[in-house]
Every structure is written in structure tokens, then in C-alpha cells.
Amino acid sequence: MLDDVREGRIGAVVAWDLDRLHRRPIELEAFMALADDKRLALATVSGDIDLATAQGRLMARLKGSVAAHEIEHKRARQLRAAQQKAEAGRPQWRRAFGYLDDTHQPDPATAPLVREAYAAVLAGGSISDIARAWNGTGVHGLNGRPWSASTVSLFLRAPRNAGLRDHRGEIVGKGTWPGLVDEQTWRSAQAVLNAPGRAPGRKSVRKHLLTGVLQCGKPGCGGYLSGQWVMQAHKDAPRSHSITYACKTCRRCSVRAEHVEPLIYKVVAGRLARADAVDLLKAEVHDAAEAEALRVERLALLVRLDEIADERADGLLTGQQAQRATARITDKLEAIERRQQDTERLRVFDGLPLGKPEVVEAITELSPDRLRAVIDVLVEFVVAPVGKGGHVFHPERVAVNWR
Structure with a gap:
């Protein structure tokens, strides 16, 4: 007009x-x-x-x-x-994955999938694994499109799934509908989803099984090996492609997947099949609420470190005072990290028959991300560079350092 x-x-x-x-x-x-x-x-x-x-x-x-x-x-x-x-806890939404249409009641077909997804996250599984599993069973979101890692991540962060009512980005109380998981499970999952380890980096989604798991043993390097496809030449056979793990930092250390992967499975499964493997679950922190309190305390201490840096820059603290305050907070952070590692161990080993022969088969059936999570809390593998006779794999090249 x-x-x-x-x-x-x-x-x-x-x-x-x-x-x-x-x-x-x-x-x-x-x-x-x-x-x-x-x-x-x-x-x-x-x-x-x-x-x-x-x-x-x-x-x-x-x-x-x-x-x-x-x-x-x-x-x-x-x-x-x-x-x-x-x-008042009344819902703002009408339809949601995991609930029956317009009823706000759990859907018998999809609600169990949601509970399994949260359990997988707490056990060290990846968002991509969950998306692939849901798409593999033909279960899509309300828009009918296949799940992606980003859409699954957004979905698992919704307070609605725990029966919590949020308003303008803040949780205001319990909702009037039943949750798909309990509040403690949801909050524990949020701590995992928001952890720095899930940001892009060594712990992010990896294409090959042991990428970011094997540490380079070359003195002074400290890098991690990454998987890559390479051409292998054979004397009496045609050339073929295979996966080799190589250090991209120093480029002086590598090992073929066909040699190292069976060794890693054997070492991990052997440790978890021992009778004393059940002792791995003896952690200081067993209560989810206490675990959440530790996470909050850790965040508060990190904020305090930033404040100390600002106060030092503004001349409110001397260098010696700032150093003493930082040291005290660092000690507290290290203590919290040790206790959080205990909680992480409980999550990662959940569902595994520790101390029983069946654990060997259970380990081979784990997804790559779940296996990496188990390795992360259990053991460190260091691969030494190839010396003389490098055409023959020697298991001694892989050092096993139990955590």
C-alpha cells in the first residue's frame, strides 16, 4: 500500500x-x-x-x-x-518425540528409546551413535526427517524430557506431565553433554576406532595417533588399502590397525574379566545430587580464578597474593576432578559384566565411542616409534599404563 x-x-x-x-x-x-x-x-x-x-x-x-x-x-x-x-507447571508444547500425540503421556514405542539414549550418554556413548541407532530403526522426529547429531543433542537437552517446566530459558519447577527420565538422570546427562571434553578436539567424534586414543611414544612429542587409509604393498600379492594410525605432530610414529586394534581389545577385555575388576566401581561419589554439586563447585572455582586474574590486573592483589590464591583454588580443582573421575567410572562401566568371562564379548560389541570412553578412564596406551626390523610388529611397542 x-x-x-x-x-x-x-x-x-x-x-x-x-x-x-x-x-x-x-x-x-x-x-x-x-x-x-x-x-x-x-x-x-x-x-x-x-x-x-x-x-x-x-x-x-x-x-x-x-x-x-x-x-x-x-x-x-x-x-x-x-x-x-x-x-503452575502446565505444558507449553502440544506434541513431542517420546510422547503420544496431544496426550502428554509417554509413548510405549518411543519413550524407551529416549531412556536408552540418556543411558548411552551417561555410559560414554556419542550423540552420533544415538542418531544412527534411531535412524536405523526407522524412528524419526515429528517433522519426519532423519535425526542428526545436532537435533539429537538439542532434544536431549530439553527439560521437558525430565518432566520439568522451563520458561524463558530457566527451569521454574515440575511439570504436570510424566517425565521420560527422572530429573537426576537428566541433570547428569546435561553435565556430560556440556562437559569440555565433548567440544571439538581429541574427544570429539572420530572416524577410526583408536584415533586420539594411542599416544605417541617419541620423546618430546606427546601427540596422539590418528587413523588414515594408506596403500600397502605386498611382495607376492596385489596392493591393498588398510588403516594405519600415525602421529601428525612429529610424523615419526605409526602402527597398522590390524596389529594394534586386536591388542587393545585383548588388553581391555582381559583387565575387565579379572575377578578384581568389580573394584573399579568402588567410587567415593555414588549420589547423583552430590555429583551435580561437585560440578557446580568446580564452575564456581573456575569463575574465582578469572576474578583473581582481574583483581591482579587492577592492582587489587600483589603478585604473591594472586599466586597463593591461585594455588589454593588449583588444589581444590584437582580434588574435585579426582572425585568426578570416580563418578565418570561408574557411568562408563554401567551394564558391563565386570569380573566375568562374558565381559570379553560385551567389549567387542561396544560402539567405538563407548569403547573409547572405557579406555579413557581405564588405561593409557603409548606406542613407541618403529626401530630396527620395523616390518614386523612387536607387541612390546605398545606400553600399557593403567590409570
């Missing part, structure tokens, strides 16, 4: 009332300037307003201000109503 006015195709505008033409005073001012420039006539059901006169402009501005006030008042009422609805 405004374009037609500017082009001269419209000479008059008819509206029910001015508040139906514009809701914001700034828009009205722009419209009046355009109407004055194009000598536009304006008529409303309540009566004509001549924008060419001072009286008409005053009436238009008064009506515009009243309309803006009504909008702000209405928005305030809506915000209060939304807040009250949230505090």
Missing part, C-alpha cells in the same frame, strides 16, 4: 480505525509525512481525520499513543499469564 501511495496510484486510505493502520507512533509519523507529501486523504469508520491540519495530526498522535499503550498493556498481561502458566 505504501509503495502504491509513493507511486501515486492511491489517493486515499480507508481504515477501521487509526490503531488498525499503525500500532507504533514512529510508524504513524512516517505515514503522516508521506501523506503530506502526496496529499493523501485518510478516512476511518469513526470519522475522517485530516492529516493536513494541526488538529487532525494531534488526533492521530493521540490515537496512536493510546494504541501503543494498549499494546504494551496487552503484552504485559500475556507475559504475566505465561509466567503463571509456567509456575
